[in-house]
Amino acid sequence: MSGTELQQDAERQITICNACRYCEGICAVFPALQMQRSFVAGDIDYFANLCHDCGACYHDCQFSPPHEFAINLPKTLAGVRQESYGRYAWPSALAPVFEKNGLVIAVIAALSVTGFLAGMIAWNAPGALFSAHQSPQGFYALMSHDAMVGLFGPVFVFSIFAMLMGLRNFWRDANAVRMVAGPAPASLWQAVRDAGSLRYLDGGGAGCFNEDDKPEDKRRLYHHLTFYGFLLCFAATSVGTIYHYGFGRVAPYAWWDVPQLLGTLGGLMLAAGTGGLMAAKKRRLPDLVDEGTKGMAMAFLLMLHLTAVTGLGLHILGGTAAMGLLLALHLGVVFALFLTMPYGKFVHGLYRFAALVRFAMAKRTGLKTRVVA
Amino acid sequence: MTAPTDQNLADLSVDVLVIGGGNAALCAAIEARRQGASVLVVEAASKVYRGGNTRHTRNLRCAHDAGNEILTGPYPEDEFWDDLMRVTGGETDPELARLTIAQSKELWDWMTGAGVRFQQPLGGTLNLGRTNAFFLGGGRAMLNALYDSAEKMGVAFRYDTAATALDIEDGFFKTARIQGPDGPQVVRARALVTAAGGFEANIEWLTEYWGERARNFLIRGTPNNRGTILRMLLDAGVEPVGDPTQCHAVAIDARSPQFDGGIVTRLDCIIFGVVINNRCERFYDEGEDFWPKRYAIWGRLVADQPDQIAWIVFDEKAVGRFMPSVYPAISAPSLAELAEKLGLDPSALAAEIGRFNAAVVDGDFNTEIHDDCRTEGISPPKSHWARRIDSAPFHAYPVRPGITFTYLGTRVNHEARVLMQGGRPSANIYAAGEIMAGNVLGRGYLAGIGMTIGAVFGRLAGKGAARHVGN
Numbered sequence: 001m002s003g004t005e006l007q008q009d010a011e012r013q014i015t016i017c018n019a020c021r022y023c024e025g026i027c028a029v030f031p032a033l034q035m036q037r038s039f040v041a042g043d044i045d046y047f048a049n050l051c052h053d054c055g056a057c058y059h060d061c062q063f064s065p066p067h068e069f070a071i072n073l074p075k076t077l078a079g080v081r082q083e084s085y086g087r088y089a090w091p092s093a094l095a096p097v098f099e100k101n102g103l104v105i106a107v108i109a110a111l112s113v114t115g116f117l118a119g120m121i122a123w124n125a126p127g128a129l130f131s132a133h134q135s136p137q138g139f140y141a142l143m144s145h146d147a148m149v150g151l152f153g154p155v156f157v158f159s160i161f162a163m164l165m166g167l168r169n170f171w172r173d174a175n176a177v178r179m180v181a182g183p184a185p186a187s188l189w190q191a192v193r194d195a196g197s198l199r200y201l202d203g204g205g206a207g208c209f210n211e212d213d214k215p216e217d218k219r220r221l222y223h224h225l226t227f228y229g230f231l232l233c234f235a236a237t238s239v240g241t242i243y244h245y246g247f248g249r250v251a252p253y254a255w256w257d258v259p260q261l262l263g264t265l266g267g268l269m270l271a272a273g274t275g276g277l278m279a280a281k282k283r284r285l286p287d288l289v290d291e292g293t294k295g296m297a298m299a300f301l302l303m304l305h306l307t308a309v310t311g312l313g314l315h316i317l318g319g320t321a322a323m324g325l326l327l328a329l330h331l332g333v334v335f336a337l338f339l340t341m342p343y344g345k346f347v348h349g350l351y352r353f354a355a356l357v358r359f360a361m362a363k364r365t366g367l368k369t370r371v372v373a
Numbered sequence: 374m375t376a377p378t379d380q381n382l383a384d385l386s387v388d389v390l391v392i393g394g395g396n397a398a399l400c401a402a403i404e405a406r407r408q409g410a411s412v413l414v415v416e417a418a419s420k421v422y423r424g425g426n427t428r429h430t431r432n433l434r435c436a437h438d439a440g441n442e443i444l445t446g447p448y449p450e451d452e453f454w455d456d457l458m459r460v461t462g463g464e465t466d467p468e469l470a471r472l473t474i475a476q477s478k479e480l481w482d483w484m485t486g487a488g489v490r491f492q493q494p495l496g497g498t499l500n501l502g503r504t505n506a507f508f509l510g511g512g513r514a515m516l517n518a519l520y521d522s523a524e525k526m527g528v529a530f531r532y533d534t535a536a537t538a539l540d541i542e543d544g545f546f547k548t549a550r551i552q553g554p555d556g557p558q559v560v561r562a563r564a565l566v567t568a569a570g571g572f573e574a575n576i577e578w579l580t581e582y583w584g585e586r587a588r589n590f591l592i593r594g595t596p597n598n599r600g601t602i603l604r605m606l607l608d609a610g611v612e613p614v615g616d617p618t619q620c621h622a623v624a625i626d627a628r629s630p631q632f633d634g635g636i637v638t639r640l641d642c643i644i645f646g647v648v649i650n651n652r653c654e655r656f657y658d659e660g661e662d663f664w665p666k667r668y669a670i671w672g673r674l675v676a677d678q679p680d681q682i683a684w685i686v687f688d689e690k691a692v693g694r695f696m697p698s699v700y701p702a703i704s705a706p707s708l709a710e711l712a713e714k715l716g717l718d719p720s721a722l723a724a725e726i727g728r729f730n731a732a733v734v735d736g737d738f739n740t741e742i743h744d745d746c747r748t749e750g751i752s753p754p755k756s757h758w759a760r761r762i763d764s765a766p767f768h769a770y771p772v773r774p775g776i777t778f779t780y781l782g783t784r785v786n787h788e789a790r791v792l793m794q795g796g797r798p799s800a801n802i803y804a805a806g807e808i809m810a811g812n813v814l815g816r817g818y819l820a821g822i823g824m825t826i827g828a829v830f831g832r833l834a835g836k837g838a839a840r841h842v843g844n
Contacts, residue, residue: 019637019698022431022511025492034495037693059517060510062428062635066421069637069699204509206490206518213517 003041006079010044013071016063023057026204028194028359029073030057035367042173045087048080049170049348050355055288056203059213065287072287079290085347088173090165097343102295105303105340112339113332119143120328129324138252138318139327145244145251148331155338162342163350170351171358175370180358182365191356195349198223211283219280225273226304227349232266233311252318264315270308274301300345306333385560387413387529388842389835390549392536392602393568394418395425396512397806397827397834399519401566402528403487404835410842412528413560415551417535417569417597422633423516425570426594426778426807426823429635430512432494432505433484433828434821435477443493444481445502450474453504456819464815466614472787473813476829481506483832488518505821512824536602539565541609544799564801564838567791568831571779571807572600573620574632579776582618589681591625593775596632603808606783611791611799615780615811621818622672625775627682628700637699640770643671644740644758645694646687647729648772650678653712653721655729660747660757669818672774683772684715686726689764694740702768711767730761778823782811789833801841803834 001011014033017023024030029051036043055074063069086098097104120129120142128142135141194200198220201208207215240259243249253260278301281294310330317326341347389405391398394416402412416423436453440446453474457465485491490509494502501507508515524530534553539546546565551558572578574596579587592598607613629638643659644667650656657674661667675683705711708726712719728751736745738760748755783791783804790798791809806827813826 015697015701016637016699019639019696020511020635021495022508022514022636024495025507025509031495037697056510056514060514062511062513062633063637064421067633068630204490204492206509206514214521 001038001040001044003044004080004083006076006083007041007044010048010073010076010080011039013069013073013076014039014044014047016069016071017073020063022062023060026056026060027052027054027200028356029077029200032359032362035362036178040177042176043178044080045084045170046174046355046358048077048084049351050200050359051077051081052198052201052208052352053078053288054201054203055209055217055285056206056215058288059209074288075290078288078293081348081351082290082293082296084170084351085166088166088169088347088351089343090162090169094343097340098296100295101344102299105296105299105336105344108340109303109306109333109336112336113329116143116332116335117325117328120324129328130321133319133321133323139314139323140251142324142327143331152335152338155335159338159341163347166342166347167350167354170354174355174358177370178367179370180361180365181368182361184357184361187357187360187364190360191353194356194360195353209285209288210280211285217280219277222273222276222280225269226277227273229266229269229271229273229308230304232262233270233308234266236260236263236266260315263311267308267312267315270304271312274305274308277301278305296345303333303337303340303344307337385413385551385558387411387560387562389413389564389566389838390415390560390562391566391568392549393425393566393570393806393808394423394530394532395427395568395570395806395827396430396516396519396824397831398566398568399516399523400828400831401568401803401805401835401838403519403523403526404832405564405566405839405842406523406526406528406835408836408839408843410564410839412523413531413562414523414528415531415534415536415553415560418532418595420532422595422597423520423532424513425598427516427827428513429594429633430508430515430821430824431636432501432507432821433477433480433824434505434819435480435825436474437478437481440503441481443491444504444506445493448504450478453477456504457813457822460817460819461815462817466812468787469785469812473826473829476832477825480825480828484515484828487522489515490518501820535597536569536605539602539605539609541605541802544610544793544797544802546799546802564803564841566803566805566831566834566838567602567606567783567808568804568806568827568834569602569808570595570598570600571810572603572781573598573776573779575599579620583676586676586681589773590622590676591627591629591634591638591773591775592632593623593625593634593638593777594632598778598807600779600781603781603783606791606802606804606808610793611802612784612794612796613781614784614809615782615815617779617781619781619816620779621669621777622676622774623668623777624671624675624683624772626698626700627771627773629773629775634699634775638775639668639696640685640698640772641668642687642691642695642770643667643685645691645760646685646762647726647755648674648683648685649717649722649725650683651680651717653717653725655725655751655753656683658753658756660755660759662743665818665820671772672776675772676774681773684717684769685772686711686722686762686767686769688762688767690760692768698770700770702770704766704768706766708762708767711769715769715771726762729755729759730763733759733761777818778807778810780811780815782807782809785809785812785830787833788837789830790837801838803838805830805834 063071086095132141210217388410492509538550625638709719712722732748732751
């Protein structure tokens with residue numbers, strides 16, 4: 001098989017897994033690989049993105065290191081996964097961003113915050129940053145709604161487009177040799193349920209592993225908090241947008257109003273979830289960690305965490321002189337998050353979801369070998 | 374420096390000492406601890422490799438009157454009995470066999486209670502879905518659950534620690550010497566459970582029965598099953614059971630590691646080609662029968678070939694039709710080049726394949742049944758699934774005998790107590806697992822029965838040892 005060094009090592013390991021099959025009850029990766037006898041690079045990327053990194057197969061495997069077969073799929077597939085984000089990135093010229101991801105995201109976030117701060121100071125009257133909290137317009141006194149939409153809208157649209165292109169690249173590669181076909185809606189719904197419940201972050205029912213060989217890990221809970229917290233925050237913004245354009249109701253809203261309630265709850269969940277995930281990441285058993293993937297994961301978690309914390313800060317201290325600074329901080333972080341979405345850990349959700357869809361389709365209708373002309 | 378004597382060694386005192394760290398040992402430890410005994414387990418392997426051959430297992434066979442959410446249907450005791458009689462040809466202790474089968478019914482609940490999880494077999498092993506309970510994640514996952522339960526109950530463990538001597542007087546166990554990372558120690562225990570496996574990893578011992586051939590054997594499981602404890606017990610006057618010359622031998626990939634290659638080294642493509650020795654001669658009917666019957670005979674067949682090596686040779690038609698294995702096949706565009714790669718005489722290989730091809734009678738190829746693709750006029754014949762080896766590229770797997778376990782053990786009674794020569798039970802020595810499996814499985818093999826015997830007699834040993842301590 002051609003492919004990167006990591007892909008080739010993954011293929012070597014997966015071939016052994018395919019001869020053993022003891023792990024077939026743990027998650028989707030093993031039933032997926034058991035559908036084939038040989039593997040190409042696109043298959044390996046598909047398996048890597050199907051893997052939820054629960055760690056169970058490492059502790060269950062009779063061939064994990066120091067055994068000479070050296071089976072360690074959680075670590076190897078984590079490395080392949082990170083590589084695959086670069087391979088599928090659009091435009092491909094930006095693929096190297098994944099190599100020094102932690103650093104790149106940190107620099108962009110810092111520049112973004114500085115930019116918002118500088119902009120708010122330059123465009124407004126002197127001292128406005130510290131007095132805007134008294135203005136009846138609230139934070140729109142510092143940056144108008146139109147300016148926000150004008151800045152965030154295009155970035156958001158571009159990010160969505162870039163991610164869709166990446167998804168297209170991933171799907172093409174996964175189906176390069178063996179295709180899935182058939183009733184996509186049912187498989188799509190299956191994948192929504194599997195992703196929404198993190199069905200495969202559970203060691204097949206025994207629980208997943210993090211710092212030791214006990215299946216007592218809480219990452220599944222933290223991820224639920226993070227993901228659903230993020231969705232609630234997104235819902236808060238969406239409701240606010242509908243209020244604004246649909247009903248002419250302009251922010252700030254009362255604490256009991258829908259955008260505020262959604263945002264507060266979402267923010268708390270997001271802050272707690274990302275905090276838990278970061279702590280879990282620091283405690284993770286070194287044997288399972290691909291050092292090269294740490295920066296990207298931490299950068300993404302930190303960005304989400306800062307988004308939540310600055311948002312909550314704005315909510316609590318919005319009536320004080322700190323409002324201006326907090327607004328610049330919050331908008332700067334959110335802007336950087338949107339801008340780097342296609343070039344950071346955010347994409348893991350998209351590729352994993354696509355992999356789950358493909359797995360559900362393959363289970364229903366099997367794999368069809370493509371006839372090469 | 375003088376060698377330490379028992380007098381000046383640090384003493385350890387415990388109710389029940391368990392030697393070994395696999396399924397049987399853990400079942401004994403947990404059961405003894407549940408009865409209130411203090412328990413120390415000494416495991417010769419490090420923590421990563423703990424569990425002996427249990428690491429390589431996948432399921433246990435258990436009788437049950439009704440299926441459940443995982444077992445697909447009933448497996449009555451009588452059917453289990455028939456299966457056991459079929460594979461052993463009656464070489465079993467009927468009382469202990471009945472006991473094993475009857476108590477196997479409790480194992481599902483017992484294992485589940487100890488944290489073990491089961492799963493439905495998905496691919497390749499569906500035929501065992503009714504009779505065998507599959508461990509979620511395999512044998513090592515099952516062991517991890519048992520160790521976790523035992524630790525939480527207060528069972529003490531010593532890894533990298535081997536028992537080096539047993540003080541047994543007239544069938545009564547007094548002390549054991551152990552050797553671990555902290556040096557030698559003496560353990561005083563009121564009862565001893567030996568669950569330390571067979572002797573298949575002791576090549577020297579195997580040569581006693583197999584001669585120099587044994588030096589070319591590969592051991593599929595732990596390197597720690599050297600029979601040290603078995604030998605000590607037999608030397609102390611325990612009655613042996615099982616044919617010492619016999620072992621379970623299958624044909625595995627010759628490139629496998631000397632030990633611990635496990636399940637992935639097996640090759641199940643024999644029916645798709647021919648098997649030749651290093652003189653390029655076929656030596657047995659490759660199409661005689663289905664798995665698992667053919668599985669257990671090929672190890673022995675290869676052991677009887679010069680240098681204990683053979684090659685399964687097949688062509689492109691067979692690729693992708695059998696379970697994959699750990700190493701890729703050796704391939705070449707022509708038979709002559711394949712022979713070069715294998716270190717065989719190209720003209721001899723061409724002649725043997727030519728002879729075989731000329732003898733093939735065409736039929737409807739079907740691996741699900743004993744089909745009519747066979748040879749005529751050659752010896753040995755290939756009775757089924759015979760197809761000409763003529764589609765390049767050509768492939769080969771080298772095979773050697775892979776030893777799974779040995780049959781020699783200690784005779785035990787229905788309490789898992791070892792019996793001394795003459796039939797008198799030892800006062801306080803118990804045995805469980807492979808070290809006594811020969812009582813029940815005197816010959817042959819039945820998938821998952823090793824785990825059944827280990828768990829049933831492990832539990833009996835643990836209970837018996839704790840009862841002895843309580844008296």
